Amino acid sequence: MTLAEQRRLYAVGGWFQLLGATLHIDLHQDLAATARLQTAATLARHAEHREIEAWCYETDAWRVLTDGQYGRALELSLVAQQLAPTGSSAEIQATAQEGRARARLGERTETYAAIDRVQRKAVSMVPHKGTEHHYQYDPAKSLAYTATTLAWVGDPAAETYAREVIARLSPVIDIHKWPRRVASANIDLALTLLSSDRLDEACDAAQRAILSGRIVPSNHWRALEVVKAVEARQLPEAADLREAYQGLKALEN
16 A cells, blocks of 8 residues: 555544544443553554544543543643644643643633633634534534533532533433433533532432433543532432432443
8 A cells, every 4th residue: 555545544543443442431441441542642643643642642631530630631631732733623622621620620720711712712613514523523512611610610600601501402301312411511500509509409400410311431420529519418319319329320330
């Protein structure tokens, strides 16, 4: 094959390995995820494909963020931004991960700066209608990421963003038909409502998110965070919420 054909083969292989790694992370299969990320990065370097390599770092940032390694998540997200082509989906998503990591680290000023950069960059993105591509940034994601980031930094404004995500994406009453993003927005909403002592609403939002069945294993920790917060306040809804969460964990096994 020609050099161009060989590079294209490496690039296609890199995308598939990267997608496989993402699926393994969702399923909490860490060893398989690591192997695929390493393979994807190697293929990306052979193909001289900086965007795939950037996505490898961004994906790893997301993984360690869900494991509570916020400092490491910040480091990986910054490397991803350095590698990513300017204005690319990888750059925007890595910036969003930076904001989430900084929110968890309590770096409020830097968190707001990252949110602002994501929103400015997302405005110029043109969605590819009729296509589903995990590595093509969806401008609508910025709303959901803003809700999560603000909830984590303790900003009451997260409520407005979370409710807007829910209003846009959950036109049906049946919670089992919600997309994953709505379930996550309800978790964000619950966290924000808890911080403002709107306890009944918070418990209801958390319960709906957990019972929807739309929270993947890699995000169970977010639901548990709400459950523990409700238990710490010794609210009467704590037992039902814990039972719903245990049912969620049972499905994972």
